[in-house]
Amino acid sequence: MSRSPRAFVMGHPIKHSRSPMLHGYWLDHYGIEGSYEMLDIAPEALAGFFASYRETGWIGGNVTVPHKSAVMPFLDRIDPAAEAMGAVNTVYWDGDVLAGDNTDALGFMHNLDDRAPGWQTGASRAVVLGAGGAARAAAYGLMSRGLDVAIVNRTEAKAQALAQHLGRGVSSHSLDALSSLLGEADLLVNATSLGMVHQPPLQIDLSPLKAGATVCDVVYVPLETDLLRSAKARGHRTVDGLGMLLHQAVVGFSRWFGVTPEVTGELRTLLEEDIRAKSPGA
Ligand SMILES: NC(=O)c1ccc[n+]([C@@H]2O[C@H](COP(=O)([O-])OP(=O)(O)OC[C@H]3O[C@@H](n4cnc5c(N)ncnc54)[C@H](OP(=O)(O)O)[C@@H]3O)[C@@H](O)[C@H]2O)c1
Structure with a gap:
């Protein structure tokens, strides 16, 4: 039985992340059956998360504070940008190799x-x-x-x-x-x-x-x-800074779900409205 692809954003804390809104918008927009889930993972739980990574079936995900450097030892390969920055923000499968890249730059x-x-x-x-x-x-x-x-x-x-x-x-x-x-x-x-x-x-x-x-x-x-x-x-x-958040997400989405998504005015407006609703005056 094939399961629909599941990606994640992990951090600690994570509840303020806007990445689920962003990737959720693209999943809907491109009619992709899949999910992008928010994972609050404490530093002491990181090793356990990667120990069961293969069997859980994650297709990849984003890594944010405080795990961007801490995840590196758990990956099979670190891509050049992540190596140069000493931090990973995107985890993905390259065939059978669990790779870490950094798309923030x-x-x-x-x-x-x-x-x-x-x-x-x-x-x-x-x-x-x-x-x-x-x-x-x-x-x-x-x-x-x-x-x-x-x-x-x-x-x-x-x-x-x-x-x-x-x-x-x-x-x-x-x-x-x-x-x-x-x-x-x-x-x-x-x-x-x-x-x-x-x-x-x-x-x-x-x-x-x-x-x-x-x-x-x-x-x-x-x-x-x-x-x-x-x-x-x-x-x-x-x-x-909003566009940095939007554009860093493109490469990850494309690697996980096989579609290169577009950063549109509509998407930007959606996030702007969310920012203004949650931080009045912003
Ligand atoms: N647009 C995006 O996609 C995006 C992506 C990542 C981050 N961000 C934003 O970028 C900002 C920085 O994030 P980060 O992850 O780089 O944080 P970080 O690693 O904690 O670095 C914070 C930086 O701010 C400086 N700083 C903090 N308080 C200061 C103060 N009172 N006076 C002078 N310098 C001070 C720190 O200086 P010291 O070294 O002296 O402590 C350090 O250089 C955050 O607002 C975050 O939301 C945006």
């Missing part, structure tokens, strides 16, 4: 290309604020496109470790260096959690930012952060 870049077409024309330098998971994805995506990336983080040691890990073209800096880095930047990315609901705002002076620079926030609740609002008011092109 792809999602970040597709969002930028989609929302700010032509942003890269003449661009050579990016400043990425933060040195956590989102910063890792943004910095990897940008360095892969040949940009020089300056990572600026409150905890400079973390910026140094990330820059060292990513290698050529990526440098690390303390917050004190921000003002002079902004003067040379063609792209500014907020990849900290600052500006997100229930977090302090990101307070930086945008006046030194190079004219014509694009400003991008990975935060998507609220959709328009204070950073984006101020950047827009100063005449910069801005990109919010």
